[in-house]
Amino acid sequence: MLHRSVAFALLGICLGRDCLAQTADDSAPMEEIVVTGEYPGPGMWKITRPGDDSHVMWIVGEPPPLPKRMKWKSRDVEAVAQRSQEILRDATMGMEPDEKIGLFRKLSLLPSALKARKNPDDGTLRELVPPDLYARWLVQKKRFLGHDSGVEELRPIVAADKLRRAAFDDLGLRESGMVWEVVGKLANKFDIPVTTPTIKITFHTREIKDKLKEFSHESLPDTECFARTLDLTEAVSDTATEARRAQAWATADLETLESLPPLPNPFVPCAMALLSSTAAKELIPTDIREQIYASWTEAAARSLANNQTTLAIVPLAKLTRQGGYLARLRDRGYVVEPPK
Numbered sequence: 001m002l003h004r005s006v007a008f009a010l011l012g013i014c015l016g017r018d019c020l021a022q023t024a025d026d027s028a029p030m031e032e033i034v035v036t037g038e039y040p041g042p043g044m045w046k047i048t049r050p051g052d053d054s055h056v057m058w059i060v061g062e063p064p065p066l067p068k069r070m071k072w073k074s075r076d077v078e079a080v081a082q083r084s085q086e087i088l089r090d091a092t093m094g095m096e097p098d099e100k101i102g103l104f105r106k107l108s109l110l111p112s113a114l115k116a117r118k119n120p121d122d123g124t125l126r127e128l129v130p131p132d133l134y135a136r137w138l139v140q141k142k143r144f145l146g147h148d149s150g151v152e153e154l155r156p157i158v159a160a161d162k163l164r165r166a167a168f169d170d171l172g173l174r175e176s177g178m179v180w181e182v183v184g185k186l187a188n189k190f191d192i193p194v195t196t197p198t199i200k201i202t203f204h205t206r207e208i209k210d211k212l213k214e215f216s217h218e219s220l221p222d223t224e225c226f227a228r229t230l231d232l233t234e235a236v237s238d239t240a241t242e243a244r245r246a247q248a249w250a251t252a253d254l255e256t257l258e259s260l261p262p263l264p265n266p267f268v269p270c271a272m273a274l275l276s277s278t279a280a281k282e283l284i285p286t287d288i289r290e291q292i293y294a295s296w297t298e299a300a301a302r303s304l305a306n307n308q309t310t311l312a313i314v315p316l317a318k319l320t321r322q323g324g325y326l327a328r329l330r331d332r333g334y335v336v337e338p339p340k
Contacts, residue, residue: 066178
């Protein structure tokens with residue numbers, strides 16, 4: 001999420017698949033990850049204050065990539081949402097211009113943004129990434145991007161993002177939103193307040209073009225980002241393992257989830273690569289990741305103090321990792337009960 005925020009809001013670099021013409025090789029159909037049947041739904045962590053069950057926060061971990069067509073029973077989550085006084089979403093970073101940008105101004109920035117997506121000095125992926133990574137890239141590119149020759153001119157970080165999106169589309173996976181798709185409708189229907197803790201950063205509109213120009217001439221340390229993305233697309237191509245992962249999430253089988261090989265996470269190295277740029281260093285605090293985690297933890301503490309019932313929805317990885325949200329809540333003295 002962080003690297004996307006930086007890319008879209010700060011630099012205006014289009015990372016989506018629709019930015020370049022793509023000619024995919026449709027001769028061999030892709031194998032989608034299919035999970036049949038309807039599952040009871042994810043488990044929820046219960047958070048309370050010591051000796052006080054009158055205020056409860058229930059936390060749902062947004063799942064790892066799941067099959068788009070997977071069905072899960074959401075009755076328990078819906079029941080908690082309907083009796084909640086607040087829905088707490090994950091913390092994020094928001095970047096805002098100091099003045100309104102009109103349509104013509106946006107269009108005038110487009111050439112600079114497109115140029116910033118490409119490698120400085122007309123470099124190619126073959127020249128910029130190690131041979132072993134490039135060989136793996138060619139295999140994944142052939143499978144998911146077909147004959148898209150233009151991608152070879154893109155920065156490794158941009159090419160990697162393009163590959164990841166294509167792989168998820170072809171494998172029938174969705175990255176997030178499966179829980180919010182259900183809860184968001186209930187929040188609108190019953191007017192349940194929704195809180196999204198946001199670290200707001202303001203940038204000067206008049207500097208955008210100069211920042212884009214500066215960025216277009218700057219190399220990024222994005223080889224690790226490229227490598228971790230290849231790791232991810234190779235991992236999710238193991239359809240049997242990913243089907244097991246999806247089933248484990250949908251049945252609150254934490255033991256199986258923990259026993260499966262963790263999915264590679266390219267977002268941290270990709271974010272670090274972008275944040276290393278001069279433009280990002282001038283605008284974004286170096287401790288932005290810690291600020292985001294702290295912001296959510298503070299919001300959770302306020303919700304627990306103010307509400308009898310709160311439903312929180314955050315990415316499963318941020319919830320359970322070392323130093324993640326559950327660990328921070330325990331450090332504050334809250335009682336954390338895992339799903340049953």
